[in-house]
Amino acid sequence: MAEVHHHHVHNQDPEAGAEQRKAIWKTFWILLIITSLEFLIAFTVPHGVLKVSIFIVMTIVKAFYIVGEFMHLKHETKTLIWSILVPVIFVAWLILALLLEGNAIFEAIFA
Amino acid sequence: MASHVTTPGAVEPKMWLGGIEPMKASYGKLMMWFFLISDTFTFSALLVAYGTARFSFPAFTGKHEDFTFSNMYWPVPERVYEAVPFLHGISLPLVFVGIMTFILIASSVTMVLAVEAGHRMDRANVEKYMLWTILGGFTFLGCQAWEWSHFIHGTDAGTVMKVIENGTWVEKTIFGANLTENQYGPPAFADFFFFITGFHGTHVFSGVILNILIFFRAATGFYDKRGSYEMVEKVGLYWHFVDLVWVFVFTFFYLV
Known part of the structure; x- marks a missing residue:
């Protein structure tokens, strides 16, 4: 020490x-x-x-x-900012796709 | 400030093995960011699955005051989470989860103050703020343990529900929730509660362990010897991420 x-x-x-x-x-x-x-x-x-x-x-x-x-x-640098933000687009797509899917399941069962 | 001015180029550049520093971030910091992106995908998958299940179930359409527990529709979360320790039987919707949110935000502040102290090589303040962050983490975990316990044991009266048991419909009173039975609504609601808050709680627990390690190394002079407190910053990124996830869980599980 x-x-x-x-x-x-x-x-x-x-x-x-x-x-x-x-x-x-x-x-x-x-x-x-x-x-x-x-x-x-x-x-x-x-x-x-x-x-x-x-x-x-x-x-x-x-x-x-x-x-x-x-x-x-x-x-941080612009490249780092975009490297983190761009992959989140996939999350946005996942949200949209599966909420529509959930709605379709609801319509098929209950509507 | 004027007493300490670094001449440009005087600081030894931190290079990776290729001789450059990509994105002006150290290797460890960049890898922590990429790990957090992968963790974002995991938490998103859980929350999006929750949204899918919720959209595929009938919603409760009446007034919030008239809400009663039933497995025929998705519950209104503010009527499920309305208990506070030591205030048995009093309806305080979302108060306890609000306190938990505040604790986590406060511990994020003490964490970033520890990171800031680390930049100044101020060991005493790094130790102080790491201890506050650790305390916040343990308090949050304690709150979550209480909430889980309450959720599992249920209300005094329970809920009378028609459920399928061994292939036949039976009417029975259900108390609390587990992975197959749920007095608050459809079993899927309880499953998502356990998986989403459980996965988040596991992250908080890992964060507390890492914070203790950082505190120990700071207190024993490890980072002074190394000449850099960057580890505080890297673990700080993880801790803030845990706070960030809670912000989303709070909105999409408890509020909406």
Whole structure:
């Protein structure tokens, strides 16, 4: 334990990273407020297409902040951002295909 | 800030064996991203299967207040998840799952604060925030254990249901749920609950184990010796992903 190799210089400046910490807490408040709004909507808006659409939009906004800020993807190179986002197209296709399939099963059995 | 300015090119570039650094990310970080993409596919498959099952079942069409448990239609989740520890018999729809969501988001914040401290080689703060993250993870797991236990044991009255047993229709009172019986609705609803929240809980558990390992290595000076706290960042990516999955589970299993 005696020999400690420092490749980086120890940063003693207390102001260092203050901006990142501010951004982190800002993201926290955004996530908290959106989640609280979701609760409010869950008990005030009647169940239907509008309610589900609002929930989906809010979920995507939350996902954007978690992936972009917490996982830092927003600040990576463009190639990395696209390498992560493009495969999600397959997920979108899977959702569409299987929800239609589920609906077809419903029609075949109950309609 | 002015006290510590790095001259461009002074930092030793991190090269992979081919002599370049693809996408300006280290090998480990990039592989964590690709692992998370594969994990995204797994969780998507589970959630999409849930959607398919839900769309192929009749939905409850009446008012939410008139909802009763039945295996003839898909249940309204806010009427299934309305129990809170120590408040037996009081209907508090989605309150407990809301608390769980808050715990996970908070632990994601402490994790990213640990990553930020790691960038400054600030060992004390890495230790502090890793401990908070570990605590958040264990609290979430404890909440989930309680929720599972409640879901499995069921309500006091149970639900009278007509089910097929050994080839004949029988009427019986069902308490709670397992993989074949479910007092809250069709058995498939309980199956998806166990598989989706169970698979997510397994991820949280693995995350807590990794976080403990990171805390231990930070506390024993391993990363100071190595000269880099990048491992905190890599495990941080995994932990945030677990939070991300919960955001989707919360919406599509509990809210919609």
